[in-house]
Amino acid sequence: MDLAFKDIRQNAGKFLATVFGVGLLLGIVLVMNGIYRGNIEDGIWLIENTQTDLWVVEEDTAGPFNEQSRIPRDTWKSLAAMPGVSQADPFISYQVERIIGGKRRRFTIIGYDVFGKMGGPGRLVAGRTIRQAHYEMVADAKLGMELDEKLHLGRHEYTVVGLTKNAKDATGSPLVYLSLPDAQEILYQKDNRALELSRSRTKSKLQEIGLSEGEREKVLPLVTGGASPDTINAVLVRLSPGAETRQTAERIENWLHLSAFTTEQEKRLVLKGRLRKMTATLGLFRALLIMVSIVIVALMVYILTMQKLRPIAMLKLLGASGGTIVRLILEQSLLLTLGGFGLAYLLASEVVVGFGLFPRNLVLLPGDTVTTFAIVLAGGIVASLAGVWKALRTPPSNALG
Amino acid sequence: MFVLNVVGLKKVYGSGDLAFTALENIDFSVQEGELAALLGPSGSGKSTLLNCISLILEPTAGRIEMGGKTVYADGRMQVPARRFRRQNIGFIFQGSYLIPFLNVLDNVCLAMELNGRKGKQARERGMELLRYLEMAHRCTSLPGKLSGGETQRVAIARALANNPRLILADEPTASLDTARGLKVMELLKTIAQERQAAVIIVTHDERMIQGFDSVNRLQDGNFQITEQSGS
Numbered sequence: 053m054d055l056a057f058k059d060i061r062q063n064a065g066k067f068l069a070t071v072f073g074v075g076l077l078l079g080i081v082l083v084m085n086g087i088y089r090g091n092i093e094d095g096i097w098l099i100e101n102t103q104t105d106l107w108v109v110e111e112d113t114a115g116p117f118n119e120q121s122r123i124p125r126d127t128w129k130s131l132a133a134m135p136g137v138s139q140a141d142p143f144i145s146y147q148v149e150r151i152i153g154g155k156r157r158r159f160t161i162i163g164y165d166v167f168g169k170m171g172g173p174g175r176l177v178a179g180r181t182i183r184q185a186h187y188e189m190v191a192d193a194k195l196g197m198e199l200d201e202k203l204h205l206g207r208h209e210y211t212v213v214g215l216t217k218n219a220k221d222a223t224g225s226p227l228v229y230l231s232l233p234d235a236q237e238i239l240y241q242k243d244n245r246a247l248e249l250s251r252s253r254t255k256s257k258l259q260e261i262g263l264s265e266g267e268r269e270k271v272l273p274l275v276t277g278g279a280s281p282d283t284i285n286a287v288l289v290r291l292s293p294g295a296e297t298r299q300t301a302e303r304i305e306n307w308l309h310l311s312a313f314t315t316e317q318e319k320r321l322v323l324k325g326r327l328r329k330m331t332a333t334l335g336l337f338r339a340l341l342i343m344v345s346i347v348i349v350a351l352m353v354y355i356l357t358m359q360k361l362r363p364i365a366m367l368k369l370l371g372a373s374g375g376t377i378v379r380l381i382l383e384q385s386l387l388l389t390l391g392g393f394g395l396a397y398l399l400a401s402e403v404v405v406g407f408g409l410f411p412r413n414l415v416l417l418p419g420d421t422v423t424t425f426a427i428v429l430a431g432g433i434v435a436s437l438a439g440v441w442k443a444l445r446t447p448p449s450n451a452l453g
Numbered sequence: 454m455f456v457l458n459v460v461g462l463k464k465v466y467g468s469g470d471l472a473f474t475a476l477e478n479i480d481f482s483v484q485e486g487e488l489a490a491l492l493g494p495s496g497s498g499k500s501t502l503l504n505c506i507s508l509i510l511e512p513t514a515g516r517i518e519m520g521g522k523t524v525y526a527d528g529r530m531q532v533p534a535r536r537f538r539r540q541n542i543g544f545i546f547q548g549s550y551l552i553p554f555l556n557v558l559d560n561v562c563l564a565m566e567l568n569g570r571k572g573k574q575a576r577e578r579g580m581e582l583l584r585y586l587e588m589a590h591r592c593t594s595l596p597g598k599l600s601g602g603e604t605q606r607v608a609i610a611r612a613l614a615n616n617p618r619l620i621l622a623d624e625p626t627a628s629l630d631t632a633r634g635l636k637v638m639e640l641l642k643t644i645a646q647e648r649q650a651a652v653i654i655v656t657h658d659e660r661m662i663q664g665f666d667s668v669n670r671l672q673d674g675n676f677q678i679t680e681q682s683g684s
Contacts, residue, residue, distance in 0.1 A: 062554040371539020
């Protein structure tokens with residue numbers, strides 16, 4: 053006779069309500085695991101999905117994602133000529149906010165050499181890659197755009213020729229890929245009114261220093277224009293077969309006065325820099341939530357046991373062995389933990405992730421789920437052992453009042 | 454033949470200045486088929502004696518023999534108490550001491566299962582006992598749905614499940630009205646006669662002990678009077 057099942061069957065409502073409560077609590081723990089992992093995955097997605105061996109950035113900076121990096125566009129040519137380098141392509145990225153489909157959407161523009169291909173979109177779910185130097189774009193499906201749809205950016209309209217899925221920057225915002233000149237133009241080109249104001253201001257300054265009208269007209273194009281459109285954020289470098297990564301990076305750093313990072317180093321920079329506080333906060337919150345869950349699960353298991361002390365004393369009076377009593381308690385504890393965790397997993401994976409109820413990326417890793425389960429199970433068992441200890445110490449005479 | 458023989462039993466609670474002697478030099482025996490009553494006011498030591506006999510409480514001194522076997526002597530238990538209890542003693546108590554989450558039949562079968570008798574055989578025996586006690590129609594009911602008299606009859610069925618040689622009943626009629634109490638006592642008398650089990654009943658109700666084979670009156674931990682039937 054399985055006493056644990058008999059007890060649960062007779063008190064099904066109470067037990068199911070407890071399982072539901074534990075399930076909701078553990079569901080929050082799993083969602084928090086997902087947020088934590090999602091934050092990390094988003095943070096390094098772009099780095100991992102840009103097929104490059106080295107990220108070359110401005111000297112002594114941790115760019116291009118962890119901090120700002122500005123290098124002249126032509127740097128890629130010098131890099132391409134370095135020993136050990138088989139390909140070098142310019143790269144630029146920045147965030148913008150525009151109205152798409154009537155909604156204000158934030159996204160990151162990636163500018164890359166559409167003919168060199170490095171830095172461009174990976175697998176497309178629809179359409180094709182950019183084939184023209186101008187006015188074509190590849191957008192992530194999350195932006196809600198369709199193929200051949202047009203988007204006004206800067207002074208031109210860009211046509212969607214391809215769609216990616218889940219292409220995102222470190223903040224989880226979707227990506228839009230453009231050719232490098234287009235991306236630079238959108239970033240640096242001022243509108244006509246701003247240009248006109250800048251020109252007249254410069255003209256009056258040139259007049260103040262005594263230049264004639266003719267001289268001013270000649271000099272003006274050389275001194276206006278603001279930030280240089282010839283600036284990029286990084287150069288992506290692919291190494292020649294057999295080239296040693298560290299050696300090539302050091303050569304680049306020593307001879308071109310730039311900083312070079314491997315993909316792993318670049319990921320570490322982001323994880324230990326930009327994402328560190330957020331990840332640490334989420335990690336701490338996750339740990340606290342797990343601890344609170346364990347305490348609550350343990351308390352529930354303990355209370356379930358304490359509520360049965362009188363029947364347990366009665367069982368002992370009837371001559372039940374310690375094993376019978378331990379089995380009664382442990383089985384219920386296991387069923388509570390398993391039931392609660394099963395419900396939690398369903399809620400987290402099928403409801404929250406499945407229906408996309410959470411605004412950020414949730415990543416449920418099997419390893420995290422198994423570890424959380426093991427921790428909660430261990431907590432439940434420890435609480436059961438406390439209950440078992442109490443139950444085994446209960447004298448049978450307690451049943452007699 | 455003696456089912457139970459208690460010689461010079463002593464039970465002291467606490468030690469030193471706080472020591473309290475609950476039982477002192479108790480000599481007591483019951484035979485097969487005997488219906489014995491333990492009478493006494495509250496605090497006289499009735500329940501302590503019953504707990505010592507049932508091996509729930511370890512005595513301080515004396516000797517207890519059951520079915521010719523010494524179970525307590527020389528200041529220690531001579532047998533594994535829990536196993537000996539489930540194999541040889543049946544219990545009936547005044548309140549509802551049935552397992553609340555088991556139905557009537559499961560409560561009876563549990564006593565057998567704990568003794569290694571399981572499955573169909575146990576259920577058939579359980580139903581047989583419930584029919585004997587006219588409780589078969591309530592076999593699927595939970596203890597909480599039973600009346601006081603029905604609860605006691607189920608408790609009796611459970612006490613009989615393992616064919617014990619000794620049945621101990623602690624105030625089995627306390628929660629019943631007189632008519633139902635007398636019916637339970639009649640039933641216990643019948644069981645003692647039919648099954649040749651020794652039945653010891655603790656009670657403080659003089660009306661309930663008519664027809665008992667022996668009546669043992671306890672006062673402050675000592676037997677004051679022991680009456681045999683016909684005396």
